[in-house]
Amino acid sequence: xxxxxxxxxxxxxxxTLVPASADEVDVSKYPQSQVRIxxxxxxxxxxxxxxxxxxxxxxxIWGKDPIVENVAGSNGxxxxxxxxxxxxxxxxxxxxxxxxxxxxxxxxxELKSDLIKDLSTxxxxxxxxxxxxxxxxxxxxxxxxxxxxxxxxxxTLTVGTPSNGGAHHIGHELLGQLTGTKYTFIPYKGGAPxxxxxxxGHIDAVIITLAAVTEHVRAGRLIAIGVSTAKRSAALPDxxxxxxxxxxxxxxxxxxGVFVSAKTPRPLVEKINRDFVAALNAPDVKxxxxxxxxxxxASTAAEGDAAVRSDFENYSRVIKAAxxxxx
Numbered sequence: 383x384x385x386x387x388x389x390x391x392x393x394x395x396x397x398t399l400v401p402a403s404a405d406e407v408d409v410s411k412y413p414q415s416q417v418r419i420x421x422x423x424x425x426x427x428x429x430x431x432x433x434x435x436x437x438x439x440x441x442x443i444w445g446k447d448p449i450v451e452n453v454a455g456s457n458g459x460x461x462x463x464x465x466x467x468x469x470x471x472x473x474x475x476x477x478x479x480x481x482x483x484x485x486x487x488x489x490x491x492e493l494k495s496d497l498i499k500d501l502s503t504x505x506x507x508x509x510x511x512x513x514x515x516x517x518x519x520x521x522x523x524x525x526x527x528x529x530x531x532x533x534x535x536x537x538t539l540t541v542g543t544p545s546n547g548g549a550h551h552i553g554h555e556l557l558g559q560l561t562g563t564k565y566t567f568i569p570y571k572g573g574a575p576x577x578x579x580x581x582x583g584h585i586d587a588v589i590i591t592l593a594a595v596t597e598h599v600r601a602g603r604l605i606a607i608g609v610s611t612a613k614r615s616a617a618l619p620d621x622x623x624x625x626x627x628x629x630x631x632x633x634x635x636x637x638x639g640v641f642v643s644a645k646t647p648r649p650l651v652e653k654i655n656r657d658f659v660a661a662l663n664a665p666d667v668k669x670x671x672x673x674x675x676x677x678x679x680a681s682t683a684a685e686g687d688a689a690v691r692s693d694f695e696n697y698s699r700v701i702k703a704a705x706x707x708x709x
Contacts, residue, residue, distance in 0.1 A: 593675025
């Protein structure tokens with residue numbers, strides 16, 4: 383009898399040690415301890431400013447401030463892989479955005495993780511319209527004039543990009559493919575040196591995140607040709623989109639998103655999504671971000687995952703057609 387009792391007691395103890403299924407996860411006490419948010423860019427970059435702004439609001443929601451850590455090495459892959467391979471407890475989060483599909487394309491075989499499969503999107507937080515700007519002395523003021531000049535120059539029009547193979551570069555490559563125009567692309571190590579060379583008249587054009595050149599456009603130091611998203615930007619409402627100027631379905635943007643390990647239970651992902659969406663939509667946070675040129679998206683987790691898959695497919699086609707390779 384004692385043996386039977388011991389066996390039953392052991393079985394009961396074993397059952398208490400079995401982890402709850404994903405459907406039984408109690409998210410009401412999240413976060414149980416301090417959350418670590420990894421930013422895949424250096425301190426002071428736009429993604430860093432975004433993360434720290436939202437993190438302060440999350441501290442109010444959670445009752446404890448998260449730690450924000452910059453892990454910028456290897457084009458952001460170090461930070462992305464830390465979370466992809468980390469514990470699926472929601473306490474380690476990474477801000478990555480369109481780096482996820484782009485890095486999966488360019489670095490996939492070199493990585494220990496499959497970024498598309500091993501990360502789950504919490505939210506597509508903000509999008510950043512891209513804007514094509516030219517030096518005033520180039521003599522063009524709209525997309526038709528820009529494309530006409532590009533055809534006349536037959537590939538010698540110089541276009542600076544903040545990186546080689548980034549969404550900016552891919553966006554202009556797509557413009558060339560859709561309009562039958564050719565360009566000489568000059569990649570820079572960041573947006574600031576590209577804009578400096580454009581202001582100095584050393585190159586003809588730059589395609590870049592709108593926030594990086596808003597003040598130059600307002601001051602007339604640069605001429606805005608068009609924005610790459612489907613809608614005009616509130617920061618520069620007089621600048622038309624490429625779609626308005628005849629490039630059907632053209633919609634290219636950079637964006638920042640929030641990711642956790644793909645093994646994180648779905649109810650926990652949804653809980654973190656609700657918290658981030660609330661923080662992003664807080665009036666002070668949203669006003670600040672929009673003033674910086676961001677468009678607050680605050681998507682659902684499912685919409686974020688769909689954005690990653692869509693970008694992976696679309697960017698792969700453009701990169702292959704243009705034979706873009708990283709240096």
